[in-house]
Amino acid sequence: MSDNYTLLIRNMVCPRCLKVVTEELEKLQLPPVDVQLGKVELAAEPDAQQLRQLKEALLQNGFELLEDKKAELVEKVKIAIIELIRSGEVENLTTNISDYLSEAIGRDYHYLSSLFPAEEGVTIARYVVLQKVERAKELLAYNELSLSQISYRLGYSSVAHLSGQFRQVTGMSPSEYKKSAVQSRKPLDQII
Template identity: 45%
Template sequence: MTIHVKNMVCNRCITVVEQELKSLGLHPEKITLGEVALKETSLSEEQQKQLDAALTKNGFERIDDRKARIIEHVKNTIIQKIHHTDRVSRKFNWSKVLADEAHYEYNYLSNLFSSMEGITLEQYIIRQKIERVKELLFYDELTLSEIADKLGYSSVAHLSAQFKKLTGLTPSELKKSRAIEHPRKPLDTVH
C-alpha cells in the first residue's frame, strides 16, 4: 500500500519517517519525498491513529485527499529541482516538467495550486529559488554570478531584483549583514 506524507522535503525527513514506521512495526519497502510504499496491504484503524500521531510528532502529516497529494507532489518536485540538483538550466521548462511529473495538464496544476495554496506556482518557484540563494550566500562558496547561473537566472540583475522584492534587501546587503531578520526558512514553510 502507498501512503502520502506532507512536509517530507529532505533526506533527513525520509530517515525520520522510516524510523517511525519501523518503530510501529510497519515494513517500508520504498520511501521517497512525500510517498511511502509499505509491504502491508492495509492498516487497521489503530495503526492509522498510531501512524498519524508519530508523523504529527515529527512535523509530518498523512495526506488522504487526492488534490492535496497532487499539490504535495508538485511542491516536492520543485524542491527537488531547486535544492537538490547541481544546476537549473535557463531553458528549464517548469510547466513541462511539472506536467510530466504529476501526469496532469499544467493549467490544471496551476489553477489547483493557486486555489489551494493562495499563491501561484510561479510565485512558489521564485520563493524556493530565493531560499536557495540565501543558502548559497551563507555558504559563501559561489559568486553571485555563479549562483544566478546555477539557478537558471538570465542575469545577476534579474536574480537581485527578485531577491530584493521578496526580502527587502539585495543579495549583497544580506550577505554583508547576515541579517537575523532574514533567516533561511524551512523548505516546507515557504509560501
C-alpha cells in the first residue's frame, strides 16, 4: 500500500496543465511522485502553509484544489470524457457513453448524471456534445481531415449529425466555421 498523498485538481485537463502544476509544486518544494490529468501524487502530506500556498498558486493559474468529494467525482467525469474524445478512441467505443463512464469512474451512471448538472449546470450528454464540437473546431482548423473523417473520428453516425450539433452550439455549419475569419475556440477547462 502506498503512503503517497493524493491531491485532486479542477481544470487540469491538458498536457500543458501537467507542466504548470508540476512547476508550481516544485517551486513549493513539493516534488510530485506522479502527475496525471486532475490528479497529483506527493510523497508526503503537505503542511498547512504549503497547502495554503499551493491553493493560491493553483488559483492564479486557473486551477482549484478539490476538497469536496462530489466535485472530485464530477472532475473525474470531465477528465474521462475529455480523454475519450481527444484520444480518438470514441470512434472505437463499443458501448454507450453512460456505460463507459460508469466503468471508468466506478460509479452508477444515474448517480453521476444527477450529480454532474448540479455541480456544472449542464448534463453529461450536453458536456459530451460541447467537447465533441470543440474538438471538431480544432480538427477543422488543422485542415488535414475531411468533414466525413472528422465525423467518424468523433463517433458521429453521419456528417449530418455532426453538422446539426455543430450548428446548434456555434450558430454556423462546420463549412461556414471553416471559411470564417474568426475561428473562436475555447480552452478545454472553459467548455460548459
